[in-house]
Amino acid sequence: MKVIIQICIEGAASRPPFTVPIHTIDRRCDQVQDVGLALEDAKSLLGQLQQTLVREQLEHYLTDYRACPHCGKQRAIKGYHPLRFRTAFGDICLRSPRWNRCLCEQCREATFCPLSELLTVHTAPELAYLEAKWAAQGSFAAVGALLHDVLPVDQALRQETIRRHVLATAERLEAQLGPEQFAYDGGCQREIEASPEPAAPITVGLDGGYIRGRERLPGANGCFEVIAGKSIPEEGAAKVFAFVHRIERKPKRRLRAVLESQGVLPRQHITFLCDGGDTVRELGAYVHPRSEHILDWFHIAMRVEQLLQTTRGLQGAEKAVLLTGIECVKWFLWHGNVIRADDTLNNLLEEIDDARERQRRAGFPSSVVLKKLARALDEFATYVDNNAGAIVNYGERYRCGERISTGFVESAVNQVIAKRFVKKQQMRWTPRGAHLLLQVRTQVLNGELRASFEKWYPRFGAQVQELLAA
Structure with missing residues (x-):
């Protein structure tokens, strides 16, 4: 069976319609795979149809615009050059003309390519x-x-x-992203108070991830940091955002654009949850006039658990005292008591110094575990001090049903970063x-x-x- 597929093209009123054959299907139908249109036939059909359609469209375009808009005289053709236009149905190789401008046209350039004005991209x-x-x-x-x-x-x-x-x-x-600003305050206080009644609160979680870099500097692991976040309104769809920290020059503008796309209002309350890292701690600052910044409890609990695991490896009388002290630090932080937690951490550091001094006087070698624990406690104390303003009463928030952790951001990091850049994508990236x-x-x-x-x-x-x- 032979089927000839033709297309009928109707041009301008002065040009009668004409038919152009674009594809011929000659195939017997003896088996099930012969029934219907094959994929290769469809691709050939679409390709030929695209070639015919584009050439006819551009021919009409050149015919309509060749005349001078001032005097109506036909512009002279200086020459042609090849032009390739990529489409979803195949590449089109065109002869792009160059026209001489008419003498009545007041233009600095003597010639121009008309298709360049139409095909702004190839x-x-x-x-x-x-x-x-x-x-x-x-x-x-x-x-x-x-x-x-x-x-x-x-x-x-x-x-x-x-x-x-x-x-x-x-x-x-x-x-198309707007310019960066130091603060997005929503206007003066009068304008803020006159704004519409705000909708339900929005929760924004921020976290960091890592991508393998193409260039590995000496002493580095070859990875660079990516900041990812997720904005979850009480009403409406959640949205994600991400950027490379060392490349991004407008982080606040990007975060603000996400909030604006969700219809944030000046009087609307926003809660920012982050892991307390240096790169994400300041991102939410000055992005919205009514925002609350909270340190993620999950990261606090993980750091405390690492301290407990290290302490369990000790051998000595100070083990029970240190375990009890670390549990107290966790309890104080859970209730938002940063001062008592900081005092307890200092006491624990003094207890470790006393234990190491006793070992030195007894002639025993210095405990590697105590040295490691002292360094970890000192880093944790610095972490708590840097994020003291973002530590709240987590127990009270938890009992009220409010968010205290960025577990939803961990899934966002996996969704935005890991699935495309890390998992099953064994390649290195430039920032x-x-x-x-x-x-x-x-x-x-x-x-x-x-x-x-x-x-x-x-x-x-x-x-x-x-x-x-x-």
């Missing part, structure tokens, strides 16, 4: 959208294989080309490349990537919406 927005959407969830090589399997894209579209296209999309996302891809990935996870493309290209996907409405 990759179709739909192809760029598909590349960005899929590259945010899988490797560039897997995206290339997927595109080649389901669409008639050109074989020259390889993983390096896809990587450049995705990073170009990320650069556009970065460019800039990872930062840009993170912006695309968070847009995909938040369901905002298509809205960004519609903002850049107002008629992006308009045909699909019209068909669905019909």
